[in-house]
Structures are given as C-alpha cells and as structure tokens.
Amino acid sequence: MTIYTIGFTKKSASKFFDLLQHSGAKRVVDVRLNNVSQLAGFAKRDDLKYFLEKICGMEYVHQPLLAPTQDMLDEYKKNGGDWATYEARFVDLMEKRRIEREIPREEVIDGCLLCSEDKPHHCHRRIVAEYFQRHWGELDISHLS
Numbered sequence: 001m002t003i004y005t006i007g008f009t010k011k012s013a014s015k016f017f018d019l020l021q022h023s024g025a026k027r028v029v030d031v032r033l034n035n036v037s038q039l040a041g042f043a044k045r046d047d048l049k050y051f052l053e054k055i056c057g058m059e060y061v062h063q064p065l066l067a068p069t070q071d072m073l074d075e076y077k078k079n080g081g082d083w084a085t086y087e088a089r090f091v092d093l094m095e096k097r098r099i100e101r102e103i104p105r106e107e108v109i110d111g112c113l114l115c116s117e118d119k120p121h122h123c124h125r126r127i128v129a130e131y132f133q134r135h136w137g138e139l140d141i142s143h144l145s
Contacts, residue, residue: 004112005125005130006144008043011118016042017055019144025112028052031066031125032081032115033073040116048114061107065097066128083122090127100135108132112144119123119145 005027008016020028035045042051068090076086082140100105119121120143133139 001111001138002140002142003110004142004144005114005123006131007115007117007119007123007125008040009116009118013051015043017051018115020058020112021053021056023112023142023144025058025110027061027107027111028030028061028114029066029108029111030062030114030126031069032062033064035062043116054080061111063103063107064101065102066094066113066124068093068124083117087120089125090124091131094128094131101120104109105136109139119143 002021002024004076006016006028011019017145030045034098035043035048037044040048042048045062047062052058052060059121068086072089072093075081086133113128115125116121117125120126125145126141128141129141133141
C-alpha cells in the first residue's frame, strides 16, 4: 500500500502529468486549503479535475480536512514562522480532526496527495502522509518529483 505525494510548483504540465501517469497512483487527493487560485495555473481545481481524467484516467478528490488552517499558513508563510512550530501545530490539528478515522483509507491509499510546494521537505503533504503511516501501519510513501 502506497501513498504518493506531488507538488505542482516548478513543474511544467507535461512533467507533472507524466509523473502522475507513471506513478501507479489511482487518484489525486488535493490537500490544499485554496485550490481555485489563478496562481495555480493548470492545477486549479476544475482544470485539474478535467486534465487528470482526460490525460491520466485518474479521479480527483479535494480533502480540506488534510489542509492547515489559514491562520497556520499565514503565520508560517507570511510572517516568517518557524517550520518546526508549524509542523507541530499541524500534527496537533490532524489529531484534533481525527483524520485517521474521518478520512476513508480507500481515498488515500494508492492516491497522490497534492499541494503546491515543489519539494516535500517543508510541505504539509509529507506531514499528512507520515501521519497516516504512523496511524494505519505499513504504508510506503513515494514523493514524486
């Protein structure tokens, strides 16, 4: 059982969809708080849903329970917050939301968590994948880049 992750920033559409197409993922699980921004380009919600179906034969799911709050994002990104603090606050939020019980496993397993960050190191999609790995047991995590 695998959870894949991908970010769309710094990727052309062709690279992004090629990575997904060859990954083994069955669906994209969008974990962004804001998925309709003009800055998202080809990864804007409705366009992405269309492209995923037509290009990759994949389904699209938006899962806002797997996104941080706007306050958390603003503190980290706009106010220069500390990554370790952000990560701890986000893990606490996921625990309070009880995502391991609220999110269906079949939605995430063999799915690809999507957000905007290019690399997973300082991205909440990695934290989500690792959280599920801790709570659900044997899961492989594959970061597509």
